[in-house]
Amino acid sequence: MALRIEATGLSVSRGDMLIFSNLAVSLRAGESMVFTGANGAGKSTALRALLGLVGPTDGTALFFDSDDAEGRPLAPAAHYLAHQNAMKPELTARENLTFWQKMMGDFAGSTGLDITEAAEAIGLSGTLDLPFGYLSAGQKRRIAFARLLVAYRPVWLLDEPTAALDTAARKTLTKLMNAHLGEGGIVIAATHEPLGLANQQALEFSGPRHLGADPFLAEAF
Numbered sequence: 025m026a027l028r029i030e031a032t033g034l035s036v037s038r039g040d041m042l043i044f045s046n047l048a049v050s051l052r053a054g055e056s057m058v059f060t061g062a063n064g065a066g067k068s069t070a071l072r073a074l075l076g077l078v079g080p081t082d083g084t085a086l087f088f089d090s091d092d093a094e095g096r097p098l099a100p101a102a103h104y105l106a107h108q109n110a111m112k113p114e115l116t117a118r119e120n121l122t123f124w125q126k127m128m129g130d131f132a133g134s135t136g137l138d139i140t141e142a143a144e145a146i147g148l149s150g151t152l153d154l155p156f157g158y159l160s161a162g163q164k165r166r167i168a169f170a171r172l173l174v175a176y177r178p179v180w181l182l183d184e185p186t187a188a189l190d191t192a193a194r195k196t197l198t199k200l201m202n203a204h205l206g207e208g209g210i211v212i213a214a215t216h217e218p219l220g221l222a223n224q225q226a227l228e229f230s231g232p233r234h235l236g237a238d239p240f241l242a243e244a245f
């Protein structure tokens with residue numbers, strides 16, 4: 025399956041601020057991209073725009089599952105790991121992962137790992153039956169990452185995936201992200217630190233610009 029993502033001319037404005045404009049992403053199976061830039065530069069907004077969670081003012085973002093397929097919205101083909109972990113604190117890690125596995129289901133005939141295998145992969149087998157709320161910040165992030173493993177999706181959109189992680193856990197995540205790429209997946213990550221991804225392109229965000237002050241400025245970029 026020669027899948028790919030094509031985003032062209034993607035622009036987002038909020039109020040009188042142009043967050044970014046003319047964003048282009050072209051990635052094929054096995055390729056990755058990192059979004060870099062200062063706090064508030066627009067990296068998270070770009071991930072959300074690719075997913076369709078933020079309406080772009082212009083441009084398109086499409087997923088193709090083969091060379092001759094029609095482009096489709098990206099969201100059903102993607103996992104989105106946001107800043108927040110999207111886990112209920114009163115449920116155990118296992119219960120949370122079971123919920124996500126059932127909720128997301130299979131994709132195009134491919135299944136994820138079982139919960140125990142996913143916990144082993146992120147090195148947290150011992151904490152599966154603790155309430156998620158009891159876990160440390162790094163343990164929570166790792167369980168949130170395990171969600172990507174229990175339901176298969178070819179595209180991973182990750183917002184600072186290694187936030188709160190120790191060195192060993194970062195290495196584990198890098199290995200898992202590269203394994204996903206090696207199996208023909210695609211990874212796009214917003215990050216403040218090097219992730220060590222294979223086949224990586226980088227895109228630096230320069231930050232929002234005022235549209236309001238000069239009525240001709242909006243035309244300029």
Ligand SMILES: Nc1ncnc2c1ncn2[C@@H]1O[C@H](COP(=O)(O)OP(=O)(O)OP(=O)(O)O)[C@@H](O)[C@H]1O
Nearest residue numbers: 038039041043062063064065066067068069070232
């Ligand atoms: N309604 C709005 N009007 C003006 N600016 C806005 C509005 N909503 C969001 N913004 C700005 O959009 C920008 C986008 O932030 P975003 O979360 O995408 O940045 P980021 O690069 O992911 O930052 P970080 O590294 O801190 O996570 C911020 O500068 C924010 O202040």
